[in-house]
Amino acid sequence: MSMLTRRRLLSPAELSATAGTTGPGPRAGALATAGAAIAGAATAGGPVAGGGTGADPDTDPTDRPRGALRFPTGFGWGAATSAYQIEGAAKEDGRGESVWDTFSRTPGRTRNGDTGDVAADHYHRYADDLDLMRDLGLRSYRFSISWPRIQADGTGAVNQRGLDFYRRLVDGLHERGISPMATLFHWDLPQALQDAGGWENRDTAYRFAEYADAVFRGLGDQVPVWLTINEPKTVVQNGYLFGHHAPGFQDPQAAYLVAHHLQLAHGLSVRALRATGSAGRIGPALNLHPCYPADGSPEAARAARLYDGYENRLYLDSILKGSYPADVLDDLGADSRLARGVADGDLEIISSPIDLLAVQYYTPYYVTGDGATVTRWPTSQADWQQIYPDGMYDILTRVTRDYGPVPLTVTENGLPQADTLSADGTVDDAGRISFLRDHIAAAHRAVSDGVPLESYHVWSLLDNFEWAEGYDQRWGLVYVDYPTQRRVPKRSAHWYREVIRANGL
Incomplete structure (x- = not known):
């Protein structure tokens, strides 16, 4: 393993900089609030009078889309969630234990010792949440299915009560005119499979394909x-390099074997869907981060290229080209567990044709000549997140330029704020409006330049359990008062409703 790889994997600064979409680094606090960080937050305007459901954009003309940037007819405006972050009901109706149940209940692993045992109680309140989605005007809802709710131990017979919950959810979406977009795995691996080796065990990829087949056959063409x-x-990165996500390991060699098995699981599940004869479309959800040289030196250019290999091409190339990037393989070494773990035919499985690619964008990286990263833009409450809307344009156009016109969907984009419920029952999150406006404008520019973008989903619909950060960060369009589970649409929710109504900005 090269010195660059060691520095990249073990640098404390990377602990926060490489955190995933909804998995911020461990440092507390923000370097700047979103409202202060985002240039041009002219929509701030202070608290807005209104009822208990938040500020109505009809009373604030600055929130109204002006119609200058229209998206294609039928564009899928949506929002996203994940099972462990919102469902709760951790021990109900036959659900088994997941790695996140174990991790979050281990002292010192999450902020304040928070767990997803209750979260936003969506399992019991899903009908009301569906009505919220309808009132927002959502056209698409991206959610995830809890593997241990379908198979308590990750194998064997389907837990019908768990499957029935998702059938009710999907039926409720259709009744409200909202298109379901289901994610098969959003990190909640059954603990029993982790006990058998987890994603280091090649067999887990095959167990995942069996689970996927059961879900495909159970929900059919309704998804x-x-x-x-x-x-x-x-x-x-977060689960196997730095250890601040489940399962909580720090093992660089295991990490990239895990990467291969996750990719293999993806390919096997694509083939499982095809085998059912379903008309459903399928693809992966990748968090992609543009990687820029921090300066004009040749060393920075080379380091940024390799950094991009670990951040983006390791996953894009294997799925869309059927090969792992040579520079990453060389950097890991010929005797790496990844290199030794690739069996004949694996890359053909991984590169099984997909119907679309889900892109999740949160932050850019600026890479120095020695492989470190530097911060160039204001950060959100999650100090790993630099706010740079042009990065959205750059990553979308780069995927189309380098990999061809595969249909794209943005399935996560958003930021956390220290949102508070005002005395008048409103939540004024003007900084989130500015963030979303700028990123949606960047997405529109990409569409105008030929990117086949089909839909856009805000992360997140609801405030939720934010992994290692517990409940300290609020990412939602809808405020959740956790003691009462009351939902309060924030000012951004009303603004987004008008964006959907106008089909643009």
Whole structure:
């Protein structure tokens, strides 16, 4: 393993900089609030009078989309969640234990010792949450299915009570005119499979394919879009390099074997869907980060290229080109566990044709000549997140330029704020509006330049359990008062409703 790789994997600064989409680094606090960080937050305007459901954009003309940037007819405006972050009901209706149950209940692993045992109680309140989605005007809802709710130990017979919950959810979406987009794996691996080696064990990929087949056959064509693995990179980096996500390991050699098995699981599940004869579409959900040289030196250019290999091409190339990037393989070494773990035919499975690619964008990276990263832009409450809307344009156009016109969907984009419920029952999150406006504008520019972008999903619909950060960070369009589970649409929710109504900005 090269010196660059060692520095990249073991640098404390990387602990926060490589955190995944909804998995911020361990440092507390923000370097700047979103409202202060985002240039041009002219929509701030202070608290807005209104009822208990938040500020109404009809009373604040600055929030109204002006119609200058229209998206294609039928564009899928949506929001996203994941099972462990919102469902709760951790021990109900036959659900088994997941790695996140174990991790979050281990002292010192999450902020304040928070767990997802209750979260936003979506399991019991899903009908009301569906009504919230309808009132927002959502056209698409991206959610995840809890593997241990379907198979308590990750294998064997389907838990019908768990499957029935998702059938009710999907039926409720259709009744409200919202298109379901289901993610098969959003990090909640059954603990029994972890006890048998987890994603280091090649067999886990095959157990995942069996689980996926059961879900495909159980929900059928009621789900038009399936996403296979959510952010394999975050599992690799946060779960196996730095240890601040489940399963909590620090083992660089294991990490990239895990990357291969996650990719293999993706390919096997694509083939499982095809075998059912379903008309559903399928693809992976990758968090992609543009990697820029921090200066004009040749050393920075080379280091940024390799950094991009670990951040992006390791996953994109294997899925869309059927090979792992040579520079990453060389950097890891010929005797790495990844290199030794690739069996004949694996890359053909991994590169099974997909119907779409889900892109999740949060932050850029600026890489110095020695492989470190530097901060160039204001950060959100999550101090790993630099706010740089042009990065959205750059990563979308780069995927189309380098990999061809595969249909794209943005399945996560958002930021956390220290949102508070005002005395008048409103939540004024003007900084989030500015963030979303700028990133949606960047996405529109990409569409105008030929990117086949089909839909955009805000992360997140609801405030939720934010992994290692517990409940300290709020990412939602809808405020959740956790003691009462009351939902309060924030000012950004009302603004987003108008964006959907206008089909643009």
